[in-house]
Amino acid sequence: MKESIVKKVSVHTLKCPLIMPFTISSGSHKELENLLLKIELSDGTIGWGEAPIASHITGETIEKSAKNLRDFSHKIIGADIKNYLALLVKAEEFFEKNRSSLFAVQTAVMDAFCRFMAIPLWKLYGNKVSLGSTDITIVIGSEKDAFDFSLKMRARGFKIFKIKVGIDFDEDIKRVIAVKKAVKDCSIYLDANCAYSAKETISFISEIKKYGIVPEVLEQPVKKEDYEGLAFLSKKLKTAVVADESAYSLDDVSHMLRKNGVSGINIKMTKFGLLRAREIRQLAMAKGVKLMIGQMMESQLATFAALHFSMGSGGFDFLDLDTPYFLSAGVMSYDKKIISSSGIYNIGLVKKGIGAVPAKVYK
């Protein structure tokens, strides 16, 4: 038997408590609970992928995703990992309605291929940059918690603070002011996760401007389907208006780009998978639209896969890859220098594959 043949595929779970509930306007994660896909080749090479399940955002569930992953597993046994592109396409057709599983399969395939070839994943994307600084999220909570957490993370070295808003207009304004007070010299991003109307957004932005606060990024201020609102705000505001929930498919994105309807796109590998993420990056760059790389609730495994893509291919303006900083325990083994305590990643240090391996394996 050739050495590069997929011999075994298995599905596992990954669980980890968080340091605090990760609360946004549309719901909350109390812990990380994701799926892992393990691909074993005939020469013993192993590749891992992670399916980040965010039921309150995508409607995907652990049970259904695990079943889909198991059903798909049979279809790639016996395939040659060197034909990785064919496997990525096959996965894209199968997982159209379960994108986090698509991401798990595609990254496990790439991890196995790159480990087999003994190269890091970023190399396949062109190796543009290796260092990146992520923002840190200020979740929805009290004004005091927002202030204290910002101060603490600033002391650790974080310089970009992404504040989740959208539960209560007045409370949100108080929290944004509190964060700015704690981290005067830092950049502020806002993410409303669909909660405001375009009109409310304008008054929100003018209100915080009175306190000298001009956010660099305003993510998904309006409803998913409110493309007009996004276009209006993108023209009206100096801040980059970044579509996240509104950019869930290639069609959504091309629609917005064709109409010059948005000033930024949040590419999440969990929404698009690897192939479409590449396509969307190119389309957006051709239109001069800003790019953010984001994520769901993910461990270092999925986070690194997104880093290899964004850093390796280049062109990303905003890095929003901070969920590993919310895990209360180590769940992956990796080269420690890749992730710093201050939000700086050095993906250039990965020697093989994605560069993270589950520390413990669950059934």
Ligand SMILES: [Mg+2]
């Ligand atoms: Mg978002």
